[in-house]
Amino acid sequence: xxxxxxxxxxxxxxxxxxxxxxxxxxxxxxxxxxxxxxxxxxxxxxxxxxxxxxxxxxxxxxxxxxxxxxxxxxxxxxxxxxxxxxxxxxxxxxxxxxxxxxxxxxxxxxxxxxxxxxxxxxxxxxxxxxxxxxxxxxxxxxxxxxxxxxxxxxxxxxxxxxxxxxxxxxxxxxxxxxxxxxxxxxxxxxxxxxxxxxxxxxxxxxxxxxxxxxxxxxxxxxxxxxxxxxxxxxxxxxxxxxxxxxxxx
Amino acid sequence: xxxxxxxxxxxxxxxxxxxxxxxxxxxxxxxxxxxxxxxxxxxxxxxxxxxxxxxxxxxxxxxxxxxxxxxxxxxxxxxxxxxxxxxxxxxxxxxxxxxxxxxxxxxxxxxxxxxxxxxxxxxxxxxxxxxxxxxxxxxxxxxxxxxxxxxxxxxxxxxxxxxxxxxxxxxxxxxxxxxxxxxxxxxxxxxxxxxxxxxxxxxxxxxxxxxxxxxxxxxxxxxxxxxxxxxxxxxxxxxxxxxxxxxxxxxxxxxxxxxxxxxxxxxxxxxxxxxxxxxxxxxxxxxxxxxxxxxxxxxxxxxxxxxxxxxxxxxxxxxxxxxxxxxxxxxxxxxxxxxxxxxxxxxxxxxxxxxxxxxxxxxxxxxxxxxxxxxxxxxxxxxxxxxxxxxxxxxxxxxxxxxxxxxxxxxxxxxxxxxxxxxxxxxxxxxxxxxxxxxxxxxxxxxxxxxxxxxxxxxxxxxxxxxxxxxxxxxxxxxxxxxxxxxxxxxxxxxxxxxxxxxxxxxxxxxxxxxxxxxxxxxxxxxxxxxxxxxxxxxxxxxxxxxxxxxxxxxxxxxxxxxxxxx
Numbered sequence: 001x002x003x004x005x006x007x008x009x010x011x012x013x014x015x016x017x018x019x020x021x022x023x024x025x026x027x028x029x030x031x032x033x034x035x036x037x038x039x040x041x042x043x044x045x046x047x048x049x050x051x052x053x054x055x056x057x058x059x060x061x062x063x064x065x066x067x068x069x070x071x072x073x074x075x076x077x078x079x080x081x082x083x084x085x086x087x088x089x090x091x092x093x094x095x096x097x098x099x100x101x102x103x104x105x106x107x108x109x110x111x112x113x114x115x116x117x118x119x120x121x122x123x124x125x126x127x128x129x130x131x132x133x134x135x136x137x138x139x140x141x142x143x144x145x146x147x148x149x150x151x152x153x154x155x156x157x158x159x160x161x162x163x164x165x166x167x168x169x170x171x172x173x174x175x176x177x178x179x180x181x182x183x184x185x186x187x188x189x190x191x192x193x194x195x196x197x198x199x200x201x202x203x204x205x206x207x208x209x210x211x212x213x214x215x216x217x218x219x220x221x222x223x224x225x226x227x228x229x230x231x232x233x234x235x236x237x238x239x240x241x242x243x244x245x246x247x248x249x
Numbered sequence: 250x251x252x253x254x255x256x257x258x259x260x261x262x263x264x265x266x267x268x269x270x271x272x273x274x275x276x277x278x279x280x281x282x283x284x285x286x287x288x289x290x291x292x293x294x295x296x297x298x299x300x301x302x303x304x305x306x307x308x309x310x311x312x313x314x315x316x317x318x319x320x321x322x323x324x325x326x327x328x329x330x331x332x333x334x335x336x337x338x339x340x341x342x343x344x345x346x347x348x349x350x351x352x353x354x355x356x357x358x359x360x361x362x363x364x365x366x367x368x369x370x371x372x373x374x375x376x377x378x379x380x381x382x383x384x385x386x387x388x389x390x391x392x393x394x395x396x397x398x399x400x401x402x403x404x405x406x407x408x409x410x411x412x413x414x415x416x417x418x419x420x421x422x423x424x425x426x427x428x429x430x431x432x433x434x435x436x437x438x439x440x441x442x443x444x445x446x447x448x449x450x451x452x453x454x455x456x457x458x459x460x461x462x463x464x465x466x467x468x469x470x471x472x473x474x475x476x477x478x479x480x481x482x483x484x485x486x487x488x489x490x491x492x493x494x495x496x497x498x499x500x501x502x503x504x505x506x507x508x509x510x511x512x513x514x515x516x517x518x519x520x521x522x523x524x525x526x527x528x529x530x531x532x533x534x535x536x537x538x539x540x541x542x543x544x545x546x547x548x549x550x551x552x553x554x555x556x557x558x559x560x561x562x563x564x565x566x567x568x569x570x571x572x573x574x575x576x577x578x579x580x581x582x583x584x585x586x587x588x589x590x591x592x593x594x595x596x597x598x599x600x601x602x603x604x605x606x607x608x609x610x611x612x613x614x615x616x617x618x619x620x621x622x623x624x625x626x627x628x629x630x631x632x633x634x635x636x637x638x639x640x641x642x643x644x645x646x647x648x649x650x651x652x653x654x655x656x657x658x659x660x661x662x663x664x665x666x667x668x669x670x671x672x673x674x675x676x677x678x679x680x681x682x683x684x685x686x687x688x689x690x691x692x693x694x695x696x697x698x699x700x701x702x703x704x705x706x707x708x709x710x711x712x713x714x715x716x717x718x719x720x721x722x723x724x725x726x727x728x729x730x731x732x733x734x735x736x737x738x739x740x741x742x743x744x745x746x747x748x749x750x751x752x753x754x755x756x757x758x759x760x761x762x763x764x765x766x767x768x769x770x771x772x773x774x775x776x777x778x779x780x781x782x783x784x785x786x787x788x789x790x791x792x793x794x795x796x797x798x799x800x801x802x803x804x805x806x807x808x809x810x811x812x813x814x815x816x
Contacts, residue, residue, distance in 0.1 A: 002545040002546070015736075017735060035487060035546075035577075037488075037576075043455075046738065046739065047685070047687035047739075048685075048687070050730070051729055051730030051731055051739035052730060052731045052733065052737075052739075053738075054736040054737075054738060055738075056283075056287075057455055058283050058287045058288075058289070058454045058455055058456050059287070059289070059291065059292050059454045059455075060454065060455055060488075060490075061292065061488070061490040061491070061572060061576070062571070062572070062575055062576075063291055063292050063380075063383060063568070064283075064286070064287040064288075064289075064291050064292065064454065065286065065287060066283065066284075066287045080575040080576065102425060102736060103735070103736040104736075106736060109284070113284075117394050120395075121391055121394065122349075122350060122391035122392060122394060122395040123348075123349060123350030123388075123391070125348075129348045131344075132301075132344055132360075133301075133343075133344055133347045133348075133353075133360060133361050134347060134348065135358070135359030135360065136355055136359055137355065137359050138355050138356075138357060138359075140355075141352065141353075141354065141355045144352060145378075148352045148377070148380075148384065148387075149380070149383075151286070151291075151383070152286055181350070184350070184352070186350065187350075218571075
């Protein structure tokens with residue numbers, strides 16, 4: 001049997017076009033069947049109760065990264081979070097922290113995308129391409145697996161304590177993507193280019209609280225990438241001191 | 250007024266591939282309703298077909314064999330010249346995507362791994378675990394970043410502006426700022442995706458409304474083969490989330506409540522790896538005849554992966570396992586997955602030729618919103634990702650050729666008058682009417698799922714057409730709750746709803762008129778294929794009174810004479 005229970009959804013409301021009205025919580029009482037997700041409930045609230053509610057959604061299957069929000073204090077994708085799983089008849093929804101609110105649960109992702117694009121998150125090659133595929137061993141492919149899985153939902157960005165201090169730190173997701181390419185056996189970016197993150201805005205800004213690992217809905221460990229990049233930078237520095245680098249580009 | 254040489258609508262695989270191919274030479278703008286990586290291409294799981302012959306079990310695979318499998322799978326409705334081009338380009342685009350960084354899974358020799366898929370004679374499907382769409386879309390997004398492609402995120406299109414069969418651009422809407430923006434363009438490419446959300450049960454993303462096809466149709470572009478709608482055999486019960494065909498490609502079984510691998514009764518040679526139309530009908534038949542399992546959310550069949558073992562599942566189907574754990578709380582390593590067939594793919598779309606040209610000059614379409622047709626009456630798994638990238642690439646050549654003619658001068662005056670028309674339309678939606686948009690969509694999508702589904706027949710299709718007429722009337726009285734222009738998702742949904750109703754009409758009408766069974770279109774009252782009368786494409790155009798006008802067009806046959814489709 002499908003059972004339905006009544007829940008109170010408290011949703012943070014704000015509109016950047018009306019900055020004089022401070023963010024406030026609006027409550028919605030709604031009956032939810034067991035198994036229903038927070039996203040499906042949000043869609044119902046917008047359809048049936050309040051057409052002015054704004055939130056992002058697309059795939060509704062935890063692969064597109066649109067719907068990361070804070071649910072009862074914890075960051076997660078609304079689409080994969082079941083209402084009943086919180087063991088609470090009140091569900092509080094807030095937008096992702098560390099980003100400005102555009103409206104309600106929709107945040108301005110521009111700083112997140114800017115940081116991501118700044119690390120050159122694409123394959124860089126110097127060699128000419130072979131006629132067929134560039135060969136890559138199964139183990140080499142496995143090395144980048146966890147970082148490939150990142151869906152750019154910004155959950156880690158929202159959870160990062162360094163970013164919450166209002167710094168211009170690059171943030172966990174961008175490092176995960178950078179490490180995905182640094183570790184890719186096909187990538188030929190000069191190690192010298194990593195100097196750009198060899199500072200407090202970069203990998204040395206992380207205070208290893210590991211909140212990013214906790215927040216990731218896809219089991220990516222951005223902190224691993226930060227530690228990995230630090231090691232690469234230290235090795236590069238050592239080689240430079242001993243004049244062993246042939247990275248002249 | 251914003252002005253572009255090339256305006257691309259849609260930031261999924263087809264749109265981004267075209268943008269990347271044109272941005273060095275032309276002034277290119279991309280409009281995307283969502284950030285490009287949120288596009289529905291991201292959700293494709295199983296893989297992309299190309300006759301690389303990497304598999305030890307497929308060394309003699311060729312592009313011709315790929316073409317034959319595709320044409321046979323299409324139930325001979327595909328245009329064979331276009332299929333041949335796609336299968337030949339397949340090899341090039343897969344290598345190109347690999348060179349651009351796509352993290353394909355690998356065979357032990359370091360080559361791109363390939364797996365078996367339904368309806369294919371060889372292990373031909375290149376993959377990245379079961380997240381192939383994610384891998385490909387990220388790669389193209391990365392490429393777009395590297396090339397500095399100009400993308401307008403969270404902009405959607407209200408209307409395509411064409412006059413006298415020449416395209417002048419679009420009227421766009423900036424969701425975040427709530428502004429209507431006419432955009433002048435010498436060429437416009439639609440890569441706007443399929444129409445899955447016209448159905449109540451669909452594996453598709455919520456954004457797959459098919460509005461792009463409806464916009465083109467309303468602007469006078471012919472649309473093709475709309476009645477051909479693919480139902481995927483294995484969607485997770487309740488949520489309708491896709492469980493990839495790769496689950497069966499890797500060896501998964503379909504089991505009914507008597508514990509039988511029932512596909513043995515339908516297609517003993519192909520079993521679970523028969524093409525999707527056949528497997529979906531087999532599952533539905535099992536359910537209809539009482540051999541399904543019962544569940545409060547509906548009747549289902551089991552997809553059993555347990556015999557594949559934990560290691561295989563973790564390595565090759567990790568995404569599926571996560572979906573099962575997240576959405577239904579079971580681990581496929583330990584338990585079978587409850588599945589049912591559900592709408593998955595739109596074979597029909599904007600009528601294009603193999604160069605992505607449409608019935609309107611300067612207007613092009615590629616990907617799921619287009620119907621070339623390379624999939625005919627039934628698409629093979631692994632051919633949709635291929636279609637998007639190949640035709641996104643081929644659109645570049647056609648657009649480049651068109652733009653060499655310097656006399657092309659899109660005219661602002663057509664955009665300004667259309668802008669005014671759109672402003673009035675939006676005003677009307679905000680200030681008059683009693684119908685809630687979501688109720689209309691709920692009724693429309695239920696009608697489509699109930700009457701224009703896996704099994705179709707005359708009386709039910711007539712009922713669907715009557716329902717759609719009533720829904721069109723109700724839409725005239727629709728009203729949104731807020732007159733705010735920015736971040737008004739209900740308004741966006743309502744604008745799209747109008748186009749969804751038009752699309753649904755052409756699907757139901759095409760299905761009603763086509764008195765045969767071919768591929769995914771199955772008529773209980775005409776249950777065999779009829780090449781004498783129906784080896785032809787359905788073309789729908791909007792008539793002067795706003796009603797669809799149907800005509801037919803020959804299928805292009807090259808080397809493959811239609812024969813009975815046996816597996």
